[in-house]
Amino acid sequence: MAGTVVIVANTHLIRQALSQSLQPLGFKVHEFAEAAAAIAKLNALAPDLFVIDVDGAGRAWRPLAAGLQASAVTIVLLAGRFGLEDAHEALAAGVAGVILKPFQKETTVRLVELLLKRRGLRPRRAAPRFVPPQDALLQYRGLGRWERASVHNLAEGGLAVALAGPDAQPGVNRNALIPSATLQIGSAEAVVSLQGVHRSPGIAGLSLVRFLEGKGTVTHLLAQLHARVFGPLGKKRKW
Numbered sequence: 001m002a003g004t005v006v007i008v009a010n011t012h013l014i015r016q017a018l019s020q021s022l023q024p025l026g027f028k029v030h031e032f033a034e035a036a037a038a039i040a041k042l043n044a045l046a047p048d049l050f051v052i053d054v055d056g057a058g059r060a061w062r063p064l065a066a067g068l069q070a071s072a073v074t075i076v077l078l079a080g081r082f083g084l085e086d087a088h089e090a091l092a093a094g095v096a097g098v099i100l101k102p103f104q105k106e107t108t109v110r111l112v113e114l115l116l117k118r119r120g121l122r123p124r125r126a127a128p129r130f131v132p133p134q135d136a137l138l139q140y141r142g143l144g145r146w147e148r149a150s151v152h153n154l155a156e157g158g159l160a161v162a163l164a165g166p167d168a169q170p171g172v173n174r175n176a177l178i179p180s181a182t183l184q185i186g187s188a189e190a191v192v193s194l195q196g197v198h199r200s201p202g203i204a205g206l207s208l209v210r211f212l213e214g215k216g217t218v219t220h221l222l223a224q225l226h227a228r229v230f231g232p233l234g235k236k237r238k239w
Contacts, residue, residue, distance in 0.1 A: 002025075002026040002027065003026075003027055003028070003047075003048035003049060003115070004027070004028045004029075004030070004045055004046060004047045004048050004049075005018075005022055005027045005028070005029045005030070005047060005048065005049040005050075005051065006030050006032065006038050006042075006045060006047040006049070006050045006051070007019065007029060007030070007031050007032065007051045008032045008033075008034070008035050008038050008050075008051070008052045008053065009031075009033070009051075009052075009053035009078065010033050010034070010053065010056060011053065012033075014053055014078065014101075014103060015031040015033075017103050017105075018051060018103065019031060020228060021105055021108040021228070021229050021230075022108070022111070022229075023131070024130050024131055024133070024225050024228060024229050025108075025112070025128065025129070025130065025131070025229060026129065026130075026131050026153060027049075030045055030047070035052065035061070035064055038050075039064065047073055048072070048073065048074065048115065049073070049074045049076065049111065049115050050064075050068065050073050050074065050075045050076070051076045051077075051078060051111070052064070052075070052076070052077055052078065053077075053078040053079075053101075054077050054078065054079045054082075055078075055079060055080050055101070061077060062089070062093060065090065065093035065094055065095050066093050066094070068094065069093060069094030072118070072119070074096045074114055074115045074118040074119075075094060075095045075096055076095070076096055076097050076098070076099060076111060076114055077090060077095055077097075077098045077099070078098075078099050078100075078101055078103060079098060079099075079100060079101065080100070080101045081100075082098050082100065096114040096115075096117070096118050097110070097114045099111070104231065105227075105228075105229065105230055105231035106230060106231045108229055108230055109230060109237070112239070123237065123238035123239050124238060124239075125155070125238060125239040126156070126157060126238065126239075127155045127156040127157060127239065128155065128226070128229070128230075128239045129153040129154065129155045129160070129239070130153060130154055130155065130222065130225040130226075130229070131152075131153055131154075132151055132153075132154055132185055132221075133221075133225070134185065134186040135150075135185075135186065136150070136151035136154070136183070136184065136185040136186075137149065137150060137151060137183075137184045138150075138151055138159070138161050138181055138182070138183055138184075138206075139181065139182045139184065140178050140180065140181035140182070140194075141178075141180070149161035149162065149163070149204070150162045151183070151185075152203055154185075154218075154221075154222065155222075156208075156222060157207060157208055158194070158197070158205065158206050158207040158208045159183070159194075159205075159206055159208070160198075160203050160204065160205045160206070161203070161204050161206065162202060162203060163201075163202055163203065163204055173196055173199055173204075174196045174197065174198060174199045174204075175195070175196050175197075176195075176196040177193075177194075177195055177196070177209075178193065178194040178195075178196075178206070179193050180192075180193060180212060181193070181194055183214075183218065185217070185218075185221060188214070188217045188221070189213075189214055189217065190211060190213060190214030190215065190217050190218050191211070191212040191213040191214060192208060192209070192210070192211055192212060192218075193208075193209040193210055193212060194206040194207065194208060194209060195207045195209050
């Protein structure tokens with residue numbers, strides 16, 4: 001998952017909770033305390049998801065939602081209380097959904113579902129992809145030389161690496177087998193075997209065949225990221 005998110009909430013703790021849950025999924029998050037400041041930068045940011053805390057904001061969300069109705073922006077409201085009349089008005093204004101506070105990490109799933117629905121997409125991946133919390137590199141033996149690629153994201157079944165150019169990292173072409181590669185995440189390391197499954201102009205996707213060393217390192221990291229985004233009791237679902 002990737003995209004740009006704008007969060008409007010006059011409470012820092014709400015903005016922080018949302019940011020901490022969305023950034024590991026690859027979202028670029030922009031926080032604002034007031035709607036007017038977000039609107040002033042709306043064209044430059046071009047958000048995919050717009051989350052507004054309506055408590056204490058009066059009717060400020062209504063003209064904003066109406067103005068964005070014809071766009072592809074997914075609008076989600078956060079509220080402590082939300083009446084039936086307000087809900088009907090929100091739906092008429094193009095709001096994708098309302099989430100009642102307090103915002104909990106488990107609710108991140110609902111935000112992702114609303115965004116996918118707005119885009120007309122159906123979940124198809126077996127596990128969420130997380131952006132590593134620190135620099136991560138994949139090092140392996142390519143065509144006669146050692147290759148290093150920056151890790152773009154990481155999941156239970158594999159990873160994606162960023163390609164520097166069309167001729168970079170020849171060993172990660174689709175269907176290529178990498179029998180041994182070193183995955184470095186900060187100071188931690190794991191040795192894995194990988195199978196190429198996807199190649200696009202800037203990204204190569206690699207499926208994890210098996211761990212040769214350091215399985216616990218990666219498993220622990222993924223568990224930490226999952227708890228940070230979805231809470232400790234996240235259910236298995238498609239992404």
